[in-house]
Amino acid sequence: MPRYALKIEYDGGPFAGWQRQAQGQASVQAAIEAALARLEPGPHTIAAAGRTDAGVHGTGQVAHCDLAKDWNPFRLSEALNWHLKPAPVAVVQAVRVADDFHARFSAIERRYTFRLVSRRAPVTHDRGRVWQVLNRLDVQAMRAAAAHLVGHHDFTTFRSTMCQAKSPVKSIDEIAIEDLPYPGGAEIRFHLRARSFLHNQVRSIVGTLERVGAGSWVPEDVQRALEARDRAACGPVCPPQGLYLTGVGYPADPFAS
The missing domain is CATH 3.30.70.660 (Pseudouridine synthase I, catalytic domain, C-terminal subdomain)
Incomplete structure (x- = not known):
């Protein structure tokens, strides 16, 4: 499965933090995973470089995801941004990365x-x-x-x-x-x-x-x-x-x- 790195911006104000919440509260992770599900069926789990708390913003967050389709990275970012609306979250850039790239564990x-x-x-x-x-x-x-x-x-x-x-x-x-x-x-x-x-x-x-x-x-x-x-x-x-x-x-x- 191709792996993609996403550079992400978000306003943390409306969210209970980056991480998906068991109680169903809004989170940045859940918003992006829901957008991915609109592109390819099935549950999606993305990993991020940092789990920001409620109210904290991101201008350079990085996450990675694995997809079944070989997406053009620009088309992937455009499609995600379309399905993220109206949430204050944007994929600034998407790139294809090696299978061993990990947004969290590869970060220095x-x-x-x-x-x-x-x-x-x-x-x-x-x-x-x-x-x-x-x-x-x-x-x-x-x-x-x-x-x-x-x-x-x-x-x-x-x-x-x-x-x-x-x-x-x-x-x-x-x-x-x-x-x-x-x-x-x-x-x-x-x-x-x-x-x-x-x-x-x-x-x-x-x-x-x-x-x-x-x-x-x-x-x-x-x-x-x-x-x-x-x-x-x-x-x-x-x-x-x-x-x-x-x-x-x-x-x-x-x-x-």
Whole structure:
């Protein structure tokens, strides 16, 4: 059976997350599998590079599927997008891949971006797509704090108590923080890059860094929280709507033209 990799965008707002839900709640995975069933009969199961939570968005999610027909990749993406309407999900690109390609297990890097807007006036066009705080944050202090988290560490403090990973030890390759203009305020974008992340790790890190930016913590408090290896030492976990899975890296990019 031919295998295809799909690059996928979605607005996570209407969904209970990426993963198909036993209770029948809307999920991104179920929406795509239903579209596949319109193209070829029978149940379909797709595998993704990351299982994003409820409310989390995707601009560079990757999944793979096996189909009976030898589809032209462009026609496949067009047909899927037709059957996905009106769900806020789009297949940006489809490519034929080797039979041993696996969207999750072949990945060597995940990239996330978190969007935070600081301004007094409510956001309108970005409502549901950013986390809004009212006061301006100290970006330099947050960068100093983030430096303590880059590298190979035990991230027990920064993972959900429901995390199913076998080990809390992970390596974060990069945390870059952008300070961008935004009407009436500023937008701060947190870019995180690692081979893999623990459950709620990104949101735990951003929520903690926000405390530093607001002046409630100093950068060294983040190092102490990390070394505590205690979930109770973490700062607040920020809401999901500002989080985006922006890209997945593979030894050879399947989507390279």
